[in-house]
Amino acid sequence: xxxxxxxxxxxxxxxxxxxxxxxxxxxxxxxxxxxxxxxxxxxxxxxxxxxxxxxxxxxxxxxxxxxxxxxxxxxxxxxxxxxxxxxxxxxxxxxxxxxxxxxxxxxxxxxxxxxxxxxxxxxxxxxxxxxxxxxxxxxxxxxxxxxxxxxxxxxxxxxxxxxxxxxxxxxxxxxxxxxxxxxxxxxxxxx
Amino acid sequence: xxxxxxxxxxxxxxxxxxxxxxxxxxxxxxxxxxxxxxxxxxxxxxxxxxxxxxxxxxxxxxxxxxxxxxxxxxxxxxxxxxxxxxxxxxxxxxxxxxxxxxxxxxxxxxxxxxxxxxxxxxxxxxxxxxxxxxxxxxxxxxxxxxxxxxxxxxxxxxxxxxxxxxxxxxxxxxxxxxxxxxxxxxxxxxxxx
Numbered sequence: 001x002x003x004x005x006x007x008x009x010x011x012x013x014x015x016x017x018x019x020x021x022x023x024x025x026x027x028x029x030x031x032x033x034x035x036x037x038x039x040x041x042x043x044x045x046x047x048x049x050x051x052x053x054x055x056x057x058x059x060x061x062x063x064x065x066x067x068x069x070x071x072x073x074x075x076x077x078x079x080x081x082x083x084x085x086x087x088x089x090x091x092x093x094x095x096x097x098x099x100x101x102x103x104x105x106x107x108x109x110x111x112x113x114x115x116x117x118x119x120x121x122x123x124x125x126x127x128x129x130x131x132x133x134x135x136x137x138x139x140x141x142x143x144x145x146x147x148x149x150x151x152x153x154x155x156x157x158x159x160x161x162x163x164x165x166x167x168x169x170x171x172x173x174x175x176x177x178x179x180x181x182x183x184x185x186x187x188x189x190x191x
Numbered sequence: 192x193x194x195x196x197x198x199x200x201x202x203x204x205x206x207x208x209x210x211x212x213x214x215x216x217x218x219x220x221x222x223x224x225x226x227x228x229x230x231x232x233x234x235x236x237x238x239x240x241x242x243x244x245x246x247x248x249x250x251x252x253x254x255x256x257x258x259x260x261x262x263x264x265x266x267x268x269x270x271x272x273x274x275x276x277x278x279x280x281x282x283x284x285x286x287x288x289x290x291x292x293x294x295x296x297x298x299x300x301x302x303x304x305x306x307x308x309x310x311x312x313x314x315x316x317x318x319x320x321x322x323x324x325x326x327x328x329x330x331x332x333x334x335x336x337x338x339x340x341x342x343x344x345x346x347x348x349x350x351x352x353x354x355x356x357x358x359x360x361x362x363x364x365x366x367x368x369x370x371x372x373x374x375x376x377x378x379x380x381x382x383x384x
Contacts, residue, residue, distance in 0.1 A: 099343070169360075
């Protein structure tokens with residue numbers, strides 16, 4: 001039995017295959033318009049965590065997103081075909097993209113409303129076959145700036161800061177500050 | 192073989208299309224309650240047609256900000272999600288092109304580069320313009336060939352040709368032509384293996 005959210009501007013519902021702490025906050029069921037996970041738990045969201053209005057969980061059939069306690073996700077896009085894990089107390093700013101997969105053809109693959117024949121996803125080059133889909137981990141207390149992109153396979157260390165509009169293509173050590181496109185280490189925060 | 196429930200002609204989910212839009216069968220321009228109605232809010236081109244879309248393309252939450260002289264063409268089987276297409280001359284997109292969430296494609300600077308002319312443009316764009324003409328600015332056509340894949344938050348700037356099968360990584364800012372099959376990354380975008 002699906003449920004809807006109180007005073008939700010979007011006329012949608014929250015899927016059944018999610019594990020939600022009673023204190024977690026959802027801004028809108030709009031977040032689930034592209035949620036297609038068929039796992040028993042396609043989203044786990046912890047105590048006091050927030051998934052604010054405008055956030056989008058574009059989760060494929062085998063995808064699982066985990067959001068730790070007190071994590072704060074604003075209007076970001078999470079593309080997940082396997083695993084995206086966001087640690088406790090992490091903050092993800094608006095329009096950030098966290099993706100574990102180079103797909104993002106949700107409506108095309110599922111047929112969308114046009115139910116049209118599709119010739120298959122366009123080939124995105126040699127990376128496609130080797131590592132199209134690699135889990136992404138955002139560590140405890142990490143902070144992702146707005147418009148940043150976190151690409152497949154990246155691990156953001158505990159307490160790290162990713163500057164606004166950065167594009168992160170490799171792992172970020174704990175407590176590092178990274179910025180740029182592609183992102184580089186700027187300095188480390190003093191513990 | 193068309194799917195049985197494909198509509199005979201393309202349509203926009205949030206209104207009737209402007210008269211200078213040509214859209215092929217099975218294509219749909221859609222969006223949510225916020226983005227859907229805005230698709231043509233800034234579609235002011237005088238050209239006929241000003242927008243051509245092929246068959247079976249899906250444009251979800253795309254904004255067609257097409258100025259007086261602007262023109263946008265999109266081929267068959269394309270997919271774009273919440274992208275911004277901003278044209279003052281011409282943006283031509285091939286078949287089977289994927290344009291990621293919040294990607295931006297522009298074919299113009301939209302304002303002059305020269306500081307003095309920029310002041311004149313600010314005045315001409317102001318509420319006090321009184322019909323004063325705007326100074327000229329640079330626009331160059333953008334061409335995106337077949338099977339190109341453009342990641343979310345990427346930006347394609349004026350005059351760029353992205354050749355067939357190329358891949359633009361998320362967040363890349365493309366300022367120069369991209370050869371066929373290449374993968375580009377960064378700001379400014381560089382070719383990477």
